Amino acid sequence: MANAYPHRVRDLFKGIDQQTEDNYVANLLYLEELGLVESGLTQALSGDFISVGPKINAKGIDFLADEGGVSAILGTVTIRIHEDTIRQLIAKRIDESTLPPEEKVRLRDRLKDLEGKTFEHLTMKLLDVGLSDWGKVLTTLQSTIGL
Known part of the structure; x- marks a missing residue:
């Protein structure tokens, strides 16, 4: 046919x-x-x-x-996360950390200054770190999708 x-x-x-x-x-x-x-x-x-x-x-x-x-x-699904959203997520984690307040300010300021490929590289590094503890990732995945 x-x-x-x-x-x-x-x-x-x-x-x-x-x-x-x-x-x-x-x-x-x-x-x-x-x-x-x-x-x-x-x-x-x-x-x-x-x-x-x-x-x-x-x-x-x-x-x-x-x-x-x-x-x-x-049928491909593309997920786009805007750069500002990623910056906000990182800044939130900085704020929630146990770092001294002046260190938090310094990190947030540096985060705001990152551009282009440097920010893209940081994002990929953070994703790698986030996925490096596969046991925790797998547990989160299972609990989130109800398994």
């Missing part, structure tokens, strides 16, 4: 036995229920299936693609 796209595969049941045809029908209906193909099947009053030929759809093509196709790109 992928090779025939955007056309239907014709004469699907030509020259095959009943057991193979039944197997084709079952698989086509299954793939159609998953939303991967249009089966092209209709059932006659006799109970037999008549086929105008199955056709793969975009979801089916993406399913076959090694990297997931366009669906993988469209």
Whole structure:
């Protein structure tokens, strides 16, 4: 079907036995229920299936693609945390720390002065430190999502 796209595969049941045809029908209906193909099947009053030929759809093509196709790109969720939000989170932790007040002020002032790549580097370092205690991270993850 992928090779025939955007056309239907014709004469699907030509020259095959009943057991193979039944197997084709079952698989086509299954793939159609998953939303991967249009089966092209209709059932006659006799109970037999008549086929105008199955056709793969975009979801089916993406399913076959090694990297997931366009669906993988469209299904990607990007989370953006604004720089100011990160600064506020760090400043809050500084304020909550047991450091002397003058040290807190000095750290917050330095934090405000960090720019561009330096701030990005700090953020990645803090993330690494935060994830370095994997046991604690895992416990937090489990309790947060209710496991």
